Amino acid sequence: MIESPSERLVGDRLKVGYKDTSLVLDDVTVSVPEGSFTVILGPNACGKSTILRTLGRLLKPRAGVVTLDGQDIARMKTRELAKSLALLPQSPSVPEGISVQNLVARGRFPHQSLMSQWSPEDEGAITEAMRVTAVDHLAHRPVDTLSGGQRQRVWISLVLAQETGLLLLDEPTTYLDVTHQVEILKLLERLRASGRTVVAVLHELNQAARFATDMVTMKDGKVVAVGTPEEIITEENMRAIYGLESRVIEDPDTGKPVVLPR
Amino acid sequence: MSAPAVHRRSESAGTSREPRYLSLRLGRLSRRIALSHLVTAAILGVVGVVILFTALSLGDTILPLDRVLGAFMPEASRLDHKVVVEWRAPRALAALVFGACLGVSGALFQSLTSNALGSPDIIGLNTGAYSGVLLVITFGGTGYLAYAAGAVAGGLVTAAIIYLLAYSRGLQGFRLIIVGIAVSAMLSSANTWFIVKADLDLALRAAVWGAGTLNGLRWEPLLWAGGVALVVALLLPWLNRRVGGLELGDDTATMLGVRVESSKLALVVIGVIMTALVTAVTGPISFIALAAPQIAQRIRPNGGSLDLLGSALMGMILLAGADLVAQHLIPAASVPVGAVTVCIGGLYLVWLLIREGRRA
Secondary structure (H helix, E strand, C coil), rough: CCCCCCCCEEEEEECCCCCCCCEEEEEEEEEEEECCEEEEEECCCCHHHHHHHHHHHCCCCCCEEEEECCEEHHHHCCCHHHEEEEECCCCCCCCCEEEHHHHHHHHHHHCCCCEEEECCHHHHHHHHHHHHCCHHHHCCCHHHHCCCCHHHHHHHHHHCCCCCCCCEEECCCCCCCCHHHHHHHHHHHHHCCCCCCEEEECCHHHHHHHHHHHEEEEEECCEEEEEEEHHCHHHHHHHHCCCCCEEEEEECCCCCCCCCCC | CHHHHHHHHHHHHCCCCCCCCEEEECCEEEEEEHHHHHHHHHHHHHHHHHHHHHHHCCCCCCCCCCHHHHHHCCCCCHHHHHHHHHHHHHHHHHHHHHHHHHHHHHHHHHHHHCCCCCCCCCCCHHHHHHHHHHHHCCCCCCCHHHHHHHHHHHHHHHHEEEEECCCCCCCCCHHHHHHHHHHHHHHHHHHHHHHHHHHHHHHHHHHHCCCCCCCCCEEEEEEEHHHHHHHHHHHHHHHHHHHHHHHHHHHHHHHHHHHHHHHHHHHHHHHHHHHHHHHHHHHHCCCCHHHHHHHHHHCCCCCCCCHHHHHHHHHHHHHHHHHHHHHCCCCCCCCCCCHHHHHHHHHHHHHHHHHHHCCC
């Protein structure tokens, strides 16, 4: 078992499949280092959402374990786990007419009880989450009237209000225009810089290369390569993972690799 | 920092005013309540009380308010006591209590299915409860408790059947509604078949009961039903918290630490009990559960999701109001309240279907 103190979340030899179909993940081992911005990459249907959902205990593996700080998450109380790990699914539903603040407040569920539903801690966490994601000025607007980018920030605000050290996000930038994509990634980068561990499934290679500290690439339900963006984003890997002929150059400003498809 | 401030004002202008909240903190107890919800609830409560007193005072002899109040005193005349306390009060209170039960049941199921059409009367739980009572009548059961047992059992069995038929990788609201409508249609034809085939005496009893009426209601069944409803209602704050997570989708709810399947099961059981309690006493009353939560949601200034208190109060007003109409609109005849709610509710359902059709 690969585990060192710096690895917070580890999926060890996971086999995952839906119902009686063949395995979507076959013997996959991944680990998320503490304080990293880990991006999971790969072509469509390679199992990247599946691995994220398994790490976030939305899917139960047929074999293998997911451990959080060395503890098997299948044995943790669901509420205790919800205080350490938050996952933003791809398309959560928005109750009709709910205001931004009321939605964000629902992120406090694991911290609340029948008695205590608006403690000073709740209020502080909600205010802070809305400030960080810059949705505080929208607090009383109905979520269904917001733009896609604003809405995504509201959802991130909800998982922040949950006050977990670990954030898992399933394609947080899909369906957004490029300005908002970058805005969301910069927000995630700030969250990482302030001490959280971020894991995200992303599609856009160059954005991933720019913001990730660690990368996990997948193909056909298996992990192909793990490493820093510089190690992963190479012409060979692009060919091996995506079947893409490309040139990889260095971003003149950030020094990060940039993929130019050929 | 002045520029963002201007920006803020323009962005929030016009769409919604900033709601005011009361923060309640007492030791470990803490709550936040929107002032507008309190005001709405208070207004609905007052309307309910007005309807209650109207119902107590109207009838063959119209009693002024002081005689209505006086009838509850020990020195009241025997006639006043009989008319107000024994005849009118149980019916008027039942309309309020049962309306509240139906409103809550509707809110729970609409929340479960995240669809305005997903109320117990549409998905066939009423019909199932009716079938349960018909079975009880067939086997010679009489009295409220036998009916109530039949109704709750019928409702739960129906819910279980719908659940099993609609279940596929978790519970999906829309599937559940479609399956529910189908099951409801089958059960109601079975119910009709029973009434046609059963011997006249039984059929008559079943048909009278099946109209959905509060006519001739006395204290005993009201106290039974009200008592059970009250006990079940104590679970609602516990359930309400989980529903707040469920409304965000199963994945998000799980992620927040809500135990999704067991919360849904609790929701179904409580919803069925709420609707079956009423059905057992009055027979099936449609559309209150369908309409009350939706109206409650729309009259609230700041929208938002499930509102159990508002739905209960609105259900109260709708059923009690409908029963006033049923009793007094046509002076010579006493129409079953179920007929009135079907008439009003039918119109509402047509509007709702058109609206949902446009949205989809």
